[in-house]
Amino acid sequence: MKMIIYKKDDGGVAIVIPTNEGLEKLGGIDNLAKRDVPTGKKYKIVDESEILSDRTFRNAWEIDESELTDGVGD
């Protein structure tokens, strides 16, 4: 399963998890990302396996903005 990550205003990382309904009705993950990622935020589409399952320090996760190369939220 594909997920979408972007950098929040506070520097942390947000993860968008699509539903099948969303993917179907919005026409795929690219369209969903553009709609559900905040306006102007760069994002990256990643595989679920790339997301850490250990959330002990979830609020300390960071991402370098240079890695968010798949698009920008509308």
Add this chain to the structure above:
Amino acid sequence: MALSKAGLVDVTAITGETALASAPAATDELLISDAGTLKRIDFSLTEDTVRHAKCWCKWESIGTPAIEGSFNAASITDNGTGDTTINFTTNLGDTHYAVATSSVTQSNNNGKSDNLTDTAVDSFRLVYFENGSATDARYRAIVFGN
């Protein structure tokens, strides 16, 4: 469309019709029977009288976040520990909707609360607390509104 008996529609004989790919328009009309007398009603009137949940979602943020079931939820956004935004597939008519939530206790019931914020026509945000701290858990939400 053919009628098998006076005033009654033979559903097996409905042919050549186009199946709707989405909800009917507000001005589309439905036929109903009033003691055998056919009457028509705008679809919008049925929406006014029959209220359905505008959205529901069951998800968890223990380990990798996962959505276990939903309706009118295009996605959820994991904002951090115990902090989730539900993004509607179809926007609601206004922000005066009601959200019922429940969360499965992870450690104990002290200081347990569901804090609903950022209610917008396209999404709402839920932060779950136990002992005064945001906590990852399993959640359910139901939305009623316009």
